[in-house]
Amino acid sequence: MKTFLLILLITTSMNLELRAQENIKRFDWDGMEVVWLQDERFPTYALSIYFADGALADHPQRRGETAATLNLLTAGTRRFDHRAIAENLEFYGASYAPYVTHEYSTYSISGLTKDLIPTVKKICHLFADASFPEPQVNIEKNRAIESLTSLVSDHGSLASRAIRELSMAGSAYGVPVSGKIADMKRIQPTHLSQKLSYLNEKVQKRIYLTGPESVLAVQRVFNEECGWKNQKDLYVRAGVEIKIEPQDKLKIILIPVPNANQAQVRFGRFLTKSMTSPDEVVTLTSDHLGSGFTSVLMTELRTKRGLTYSTGAFAAAQRDYGRSGISTSTKNENLAELLNVIKASLKEMSEGKINTDHLARTQKGLAGSYPFRFESSMNYLSQILLLDHQGRDLSELYKFQERVLKIKQDEVQRMTTNLFDWDQMVLVVVGDKSLEKTLKEFGPVQVMRPDSVL
Amino acid sequence: MNKKFLLSIILLGTLVSGCAGNQKKSGEAGTPDAKDLASLELKLPVERIVLPNGLRVLLMSNPSLPIYSYYTFYDVGGRYEGPGTTGATHFLEHMMFKGSQNYGPGFFDQFVDSNGGSNNAYTSFDSTVYYQNMPKETLEEMIKIEADRMNSILLIPLAFESERKVILEERKMRYENSPRGQMFQALTQEVFAGTPYGGSVIGSEEDILGLNRERMLEFHKTFYSPNNAVIVIIGDIDLGKTSQWIRRAFTPLSKNEKLAELKTDYNREEVYRPKAKMNPEMRLHGESPRPIFALAYRGEKLGARRAYVMDILASILGSGESSYFHQNYVSGAKPQLSSVGVANYNLKYNGVFFVTGELLEKTSLPKFKQTLMKDVSEVCIKAIDERSLQKTKNQYLVSYYNELQTNAGVASFLGQRESFFGDYMTYKDELKTYNSITLAEVQVVCREVFGSDDNFFLSVWEKHPKKS
Numbered sequence: 074m075k076t077f078l079l080i081l082l083i084t085t086s087m088n089l090e091l092r093a094q095e096n097i098k099r100f101d102w103d104g105m106e107v108v109w110l111q112d113e114r115f116p117t118y119a120l121s122i123y124f125a126d127g128a129l130a131d132h133p134q135r136r137g138e139t140a141a142t143l144n145l146l147t148a149g150t151r152r153f154d155h156r157a158i159a160e161n162l163e164f165y166g167a168s169y170a171p172y173v174t175h176e177y178s179t180y181s182i183s184g185l186t187k188d189l190i191p192t193v194k195k196i197c198h199l200f201a202d203a204s205f206p207e208p209q210v211n212i213e214k215n216r217a218i219e220s221l222t223s224l225v226s227d228h229g230s231l232a233s234r235a236i237r238e239l240s241m242a243g244s245a246y247g248v249p250v251s252g253k254i255a256d257m258k259r260i261q262p263t264h265l266s267q268k269l270s271y272l273n274e275k276v277q278k279r280i281y282l283t284g285p286e287s288v289l290a291v292q293r294v295f296n297e298e299c300g301w302k303n304q305k306d307l308y309v310r311a312g313v314e315i316k317i318e319p320q321d322k323l324k325i326i327l328i329p330v331p332n333a334n335q336a337q338v339r340f341g342r343f344l345t346k347s348m349t350s351p352d353e354v355v356t357l358t359s360d361h362l363g364s365g366f367t368s369v370l371m372t373e374l375r376t377k378r379g380l381t382y383s384t385g386a387f388a389a390a391q392r393d394y395g396r397s398g399i400s401t402s403t404k405n406e407n408l409a410e411l412l413n414v415i416k417a418s419l420k421e422m423s424e425g426k427i428n429t430d431h432l433a434r435t436q437k438g439l440a441g442s443y444p445f446r447f448e449s450s451m452n453y454l455s456q457i458l459l460l461d462h463q464g465r466d467l468s469e470l471y472k473f474q475e476r477v478l479k480i481k482q483d484e485v486q487r488m489t490t491n492l493f494d495w496d497q498m499v500l501v502v503v504g505d506k507s508l509e510k511t512l513k514e515f516g517p518v519q520v521m522r523p524d525s526v527l
Numbered sequence: 528m529n530k531k532f533l534l535s536i537i538l539l540g541t542l543v544s545g546c547a548g549n550q551k552k553s554g555e556a557g558t559p560d561a562k563d564l565a566s567l568e569l570k571l572p573v574e575r576i577v578l579p580n581g582l583r584v585l586l587m588s589n590p591s592l593p594i595y596s597y598y599t600f601y602d603v604g605g606r607y608e609g610p611g612t613t614g615a616t617h618f619l620e621h622m623m624f625k626g627s628q629n630y631g632p633g634f635f636d637q638f639v640d641s642n643g644g645s646n647n648a649y650t651s652f653d654s655t656v657y658y659q660n661m662p663k664e665t666l667e668e669m670i671k672i673e674a675d676r677m678n679s680i681l682l683i684p685l686a687f688e689s690e691r692k693v694i695l696e697e698r699k700m701r702y703e704n705s706p707r708g709q710m711f712q713a714l715t716q717e718v719f720a721g722t723p724y725g726g727s728v729i730g731s732e733e734d735i736l737g738l739n740r741e742r743m744l745e746f747h748k749t750f751y752s753p754n755n756a757v758i759v760i761i762g763d764i765d766l767g768k769t770s771q772w773i774r775r776a777f778t779p780l781s782k783n784e785k786l787a788e789l790k791t792d793y794n795r796e797e798v799y800r801p802k803a804k805m806n807p808e809m810r811l812h813g814e815s816p817r818p819i820f821a822l823a824y825r826g827e828k829l830g831a832r833r834a835y836v837m838d839i840l841a842s843i844l845g846s847g848e849s850s851y852f853h854q855n856y857v858s859g860a861k862p863q864l865s866s867v868g869v870a871n872y873n874l875k876y877n878g879v880f881f882v883t884g885e886l887l888e889k890t891s892l893p894k895f896k897q898t899l900m901k902d903v904s905e906v907c908i909k910a911i912d913e914r915s916l917q918k919t920k921n922q923y924l925v926s927y928y929n930e931l932q933t934n935a936g937v938a939s940f941l942g943q944r945e946s947f948f949g950d951y952m953t954y955k956d957e958l959k960t961y962n963s964i965t966l967a968e969v970q971v972v973c974r975e976v977f978g979s980d981d982n983f984f985l986s987v988w989e990k991h992p993k994k995s
Binding site: 115116117147155156159160163164165166167168183184185208209212213215216219220222223225226227228229330331332333334335365366367368375376377378379380381382383402403404434435437438439440441442443444445447448449450451 | 592593594624633636637639640641642643644645646660662688689690691692693694695696697699700703704705706813814815816817847848849854857858859860862865866885887888914917918921922923924925926928929931932933934989
């Protein structure tokens, strides 16, 4: 039966590869690379403009410049104010939003194909003429600052923001891509104009596009109205080698918030490039630990003990670095028990005490979930974009299923130590100040004010 | 219609096909190629089966990827709970994953996870919905498992007690430690006070602690019957075989002969009518550093023409950066809020229409309330014109297409209509209705909504006093 399943899964993988590849085409549009995923099902399109630089390029005193520039493109141009720009794009039913990472940035647009040309013309107008009018910029800055301030009442989001920063503290990757409140206050319209010029003129761009064949007519708009041609020799952020100093023991941080009867718990670890390879072992290990309703953590924390409503583990990489983490919550009285169960679960996995049948089920599940990666065109396109950014071949995506099925148990054991070593992680708890006493059972506790991560 | 419902009002042509698969050309028979809402034409090749025991099943084939989505809608929700048993429906939803007669504890989750699928469920005031996204070769077994847990569940005491703790944790996360959750719960409890919608889907802590397995078994026996369910399966399925498997697994299940009589009692329209005018204002203490608020008005029940008009009204006023309230309060020259939204939340027998937002630091809550009340008296003239109406219809068209990208989207779309209205094809009327709504109609409804003095202003803020 097992052999049959293996053959079935691998055959599925081969069929999907052939069928998927047929729909992907790469073009050179006057020196700009374009990836088109053909999708004739609906009269709709989705596209992402990829910029080969991200938040790492931001000025040290003005972190978040790239994100602010792309977010405030719609603040105004010499011809149109914010209201007119938003009204025009929304009239088409278009969606538009930037996404900035430390290494690269994107600006994504989607809507009806019949409105693609006028929508992209408007977007090109924004890239060419955005003037970042000071009154509108100040309104939007203030709004962003207020939203961050309110994060203190959203304990889960506050904990997630904090663990990202604190687990990568000291590195450029630890700073949030949108900056902190102090950064936001320092960013002025002139800085945004300079950043926009940089993105327009200096940084290499690619287009990732999905939709029916008619969407290819947008070439002229990108080349002529955005003026984006001959991208080949423009700047691409170079890869860097990251070094991480090992810790002696788990670093524990408590962020107290008033009147909380539940603790939000986050573990995180900063990873080097070599620690996040091979990616199929990374994914299998984190899935086995904390993905789905039968993962190790879900079983131990929720099913057996009722300690939490949800828990999850993840590990993911960009090009030069990665992150791993565990996320959960529990009522104050149960915090010590929850942490002890997590610690014991990690210890067992890293010592190789892995239930063979359970791991085999996770492995089969991960391989079996493969076709879902292709169900949404935009999701498929995002995977291609990330592989391109990482400099990896597309075939890696198609071979994933096959590679997952070959993983051995000792690889998962080693990867657990790589990704989820208790002593090498940072633990952030957002909750009542009384939790400090509980946390001290696990080591020295640093108490930080919520606004220190905002 | 509530936002979730609205977003799923979508059209699909022959199929939702995965992008890796063979894709039909736009304009071919069955595929949508509409330029606007008016020209949308849907051809959904759904096979509808009704078993002798009343179970309704919708099947549609989409062979492009070797996967399927399986939805089960039970016509039971929080509104069927009596005093002292709030949260019972939701608790039962959790217990449905904890073992049935032929598939013991843990089997369901193991089956889904080990095959690479995903699953979950949700409970509302009106319904309980279970869904799985799975590889195609698992379908026959999945049908058997679903039939088994419809027939009987174990409710093993140990698992029951463990799950009680899990639900209390969920309650802490969603409501007790979330000012927004706290506000939404208080809002529905005030608006629907004295009606079956005036409770709480997750339940009060006291009630959750008091629920027992005997009561839950009774609840399961009453409402988890085939004549109270709709199954939708969309994906790479063989229609003939699937139909056979469904008949084999579900036909032996007995219908609840008393259900119709029971539901007639539960569904008397008069019990859902408001019992009194709403309190004009309520201030709740919550850990929000800036005041958050909701201004609520009486809404409309699902499916009424007026409910569709209110959808459009809500979108014109609060959807997107160019919407009237966003420009007025958030992005305009004198901003007072950091965020604003307008929602039209429709339930099967009642509804609520509300404006919600968060104040900026320098905005005074009493002054803002005054401004808002004045603005809503003028908004019907200032905000609604032909362009904003057309913009909204354009946005709906895009939403429809986006929702149909996956098997799950289509299954949810069809199942909601079959479950709520008894006919999945009501989407045709819905589209016609949306398209036929005129400017004058939106303005009339706008005046009716905001002209009513039966409204309720609720705010949550850390500076509001705690109740003693």
